Amino acid sequence: MPKVDYALMYVTDDSIRDDNHFFAILEGALKGGATIIQLREKTSDTLAFYKRALRCKEICSTYDIPLIINDRLDIALAIDADGVHIGQTDMPYEVARRLLGNSKIIGLSVSNKEQAEQPNAQGADYIGISPIFSTITKTTDLAQPLGISGLKEIRQIYKKTIVCIGGIHKDNTKEIIANRADGIAVVSAISNAEDPEAATKELKEIVCKTGTN
Structure with a gap:
């Protein structure tokens, strides 16, 4: 498998139903330096999801950035x-x-240390610690935020990508x-920004600068 950069994952915002707006944000994220895209469509029917996915794949391919699909x-x-x-x-x-x-x-969502120790997590290419902090983007079925202390605990026992x-x-x-x-994965920090490209660039710079220290 080619080496994947997980520094900044943009998770698409399925509350945005207007395709022009949706894909404009996606392009902004890609131009701003998103390193991987996750297409998340919790409310779409299969045909609508498929059509969005096709277009996302086309755009991501143009920027040579990996596209992964949530759940489906x-x-x-x-x-x-x-x-x-x-999940x-x-x-x-x-x-x-x-x-x-x-x-x-x-990738596999993990909400506690016990899940990170399971064979599923150990086999996955990366785990997504979810949620690290409280969020209103995903309002159902969320575990308690792990916080930095939870990240530290999981980092001690999980040697692959977090x-x-x-x-x-x-x-x-x-x-x-x-x-x-x-790396980090964000939805609203990019999708709700006045300038998605600039917001992505700012996040990317923080990740890269901190990661090299």
Whole structure:
């Protein structure tokens, strides 16, 4: 598998139904330096999800940035995405790996140390610590925020890539990276920004500058 840069993952905002606006934000994130894109569509029907995924793949390919699909292996397979991100109640990791093959990215959401110790997490290419802080973007079925103390605890036992998501913005990114997360994943910090490209660039600079210290 090619080396993947997990420094800054933009998770698309499925509350944005207007496609022109949706894809303008995506392009802004890519121009601003997002290193990987996760397409997340919790409310779309399959056809609408598929159509968005096709267009996302086309745009991401132009920028040579990996596109992964949240939850839906069928969509990932249909458009030949670069991988999937699955949760604890989604398709089991070993099934996802068998269907996608060894060349695709599989990320797994983890909400506590016990989940990070499981074989699923150990087999995944990265884990997404979710949520690191409280957030209003994902309002259902969220565990308690892990905070920096939770990140430190998981970092001690998980040697592969850790990406943090949940309530992340420019003022807390430095602390996350300084405590040895490999990257951040954001939704509203980019999608709600007046200038998504500038917001992405600012986050990317914080991640890169902190990561090199």
